[in-house]
Amino acid sequence: MTRAILLGMAVVGAWWAVVTHAAEPLLWVKQGRPSPQAEDIEDALREAERHGLRADAYLSGLTSTELQRVHGSRADAELLNRYDTDLSGRVSRFVAHLRYGRVNASAAGFDLPATKERTDIPTVVRRLANSRSIEAEIDSIEPRAVPYRLLKEALARYRQLAKDQVYSALPAPSARSAELGDEYSGAMRLRQQLLLLGDLPATTGASTSSATLDAPVVDGLKRFQSRHGLSPDGVLGKQTLTALNVPLRQRARQIELSMERWRWLSELPRPEIVINIPQFMLYALPRPGRPGEQLLEIPVIVGQTKQRTPIFTASIEEVIFNPYWDVPVSIVRDELLPKIREDVKYLERHHFEIVRGGNEVQQPTPEAIAALAAGKFRLRQRPGADNALGPVKFVLPNPYSIRLHGTPEPDLFALSQRAFSHGCIRISDPAALAEYVLVNAPGTWDADAVETALCGTAPRRIKLKTPVRVIVFYATAAATVSRGVMFAPDLYGHDARLEKLLASAPAS
Numbered sequence: 001m002t003r004a005i006l007l008g009m010a011v012v013g014a015w016w017a018v019v020t021h022a023a024e025p026l027l028w029v030k031q032g033r034p035s036p037q038a039e040d041i042e043d044a045l046r047e048a049e050r051h052g053l054r055a056d057a058y059l060s061g062l063t064s065t066e067l068q069r070v071h072g073s074r075a076d077a078e079l080l081n082r083y084d085t086d087l088s089g090r091v092s093r094f095v096a097h098l099r100y101g102r103v104n105a106s107a108a109g110f111d112l113p114a115t116k117e118r119t120d121i122p123t124v125v126r127r128l129a130n131s132r133s134i135e136a137e138i139d140s141i142e143p144r145a146v147p148y149r150l151l152k153e154a155l156a157r158y159r160q161l162a163k164d165q166v167y168s169a170l171p172a173p174s175a176r177s178a179e180l181g182d183e184y185s186g187a188m189r190l191r192q193q194l195l196l197l198g199d200l201p202a203t204t205g206a207s208t209s210s211a212t213l214d215a216p217v218v219d220g221l222k223r224f225q226s227r228h229g230l231s232p233d234g235v236l237g238k239q240t241l242t243a244l245n246v247p248l249r250q251r252a253r254q255i256e257l258s259m260e261r262w263r264w265l266s267e268l269p270r271p272e273i274v275i276n277i278p279q280f281m282l283y284a285l286p287r288p289g290r291p292g293e294q295l296l297e298i299p300v301i302v303g304q305t306k307q308r309t310p311i312f313t314a315s316i317e318e319v320i321f322n323p324y325w326d327v328p329v330s331i332v333r334d335e336l337l338p339k340i341r342e343d344v345k346y347l348e349r350h351h352f353e354i355v356r357g358g359n360e361v362q363q364p365t366p367e368a369i370a371a372l373a374a375g376k377f378r379l380r381q382r383p384g385a386d387n388a389l390g391p392v393k394f395v396l397p398n399p400y401s402i403r404l405h406g407t408p409e410p411d412l413f414a415l416s417q418r419a420f421s422h423g424c425i426r427i428s429d430p431a432a433l434a435e436y437v438l439v440n441a442p443g444t445w446d447a448d449a450v451e452t453a454l455c456g457t458a459p460r461r462i463k464l465k466t467p468v469r470v471i472v473f474y475a476t477a478a479a480t481v482s483r484g485v486m487f488a489p490d491l492y493g494h495d496a497r498l499e500k501l502l503a504s505a506p507a508s
Helices: 003-021 036-046 064-071 077-100 121-129 134-141 146-164 187-197 215-227 238-244 248-263 329-342 366-373 410-414 430-440 447-454 494-504
Strands: 273-276 281-284 296-303 311-321 352-356 360-362 378-381 392-395 419-421 425-427 460-473 477-480 484-487
Touching (some): 146 248, 187 215, 215 484, 296 430, 311 430, 329 378, 430 447
Antiparallel strands (some): 281 296, 296 425
16 A cells, blocks of 8 residues: 555544544444444445445455444444544545546546535435435435446346346357347347346236247337347347447446446536437436426437547537538548649539638638638538538537537438547437427527528527527446336446456555
């Protein structure tokens, strides 16, 4: 154990000694023995895995003999004082981990804003020491977000499934894949697995002995594929088989990592929009004061693995229909200039124009192209069917120059893996998102008004009364009420990075 960690533990102990010095009686000791609250919190610490944490991070610094004396009412005042300080330190650590996570978000590659007000942990510990319901008090500390709560429920289920798992890895089909009506040697085990995971309802009446992939099993396979970021075609191919054979303890670990990240958001304002990168999905959340509003799920395209979309928070301030695309300098330099130099007519074919200053369009002369290459002029694409931003751009100021917009290539959304952009986020249904965002804009913006704006040809800018909060997030396990728990591959390796940070983080 490093000197810094030992010093930190000593500081925690001294701090709690000061905090509890004036208390009469001690926080966790009543009438010479641990209080009922102490017994309950000890149980909660031993069951920390229920919250996606590690029970061994909250072990007592007292010896087993000393603990037996404390719980057997054979401890003197000095030992009771040490027990009280020890338990207070362990509980404070548990509360901090439960509320904020075990590692720092920035170390894990998440650019999240610092919060001005943070939970007063000593006050929470005192409240726990006097609570009539430790369970209710702990529940109030955890993140309130619905996705976190659903993940916690899923964790308990997947932990139990991993513990009781009776099936082994499924065999590969005799051909490259198996589909409806095909014989498959692992059909019975596949059926059992889909039943256990909840993708095949027990009431379907599916045969338990058939060696073929019947309709109920194929439907269950489609549900499994949909939850695991695969094309829901009902075909048992290589990717689907790989996903089916991932050990359930690994799925449980994905849930734990996602819960850790949700804790980083505990003190942040609730976002209206969450974009989950590895899921390739945008979620527009139901807003308070709008009864009946449903969760809006919109597929998106994100950055390639070599041009990653960063994790950050920002706010949509404006919506622009039929926008110009101001081409980033890197794309001009690396991709477009060679094409323009080879054939200057490339500009007109793709509706590009060289611009000087604000809006002064230049003729594509050799001099103008040289100025473009030197960064003195810029390149933009006119509004239209082939505009790279599609019909709508959502103005989202951020230090990464990440844009949120439509796309002229809707066919790409038919693919299950959608990491194609230079980092910007392309939306499959910009009209639906525009209607959601423009609720707080001047005027009436229903579906018809949005459609009318989309049919225009010139740019139209609408400023929002109140910016719409957005978080670009990363979780390989996610959950919604309608679809349950969903899993995705670790697209950018952030799960692996977080695993290393958690492994090296000192328990104290």
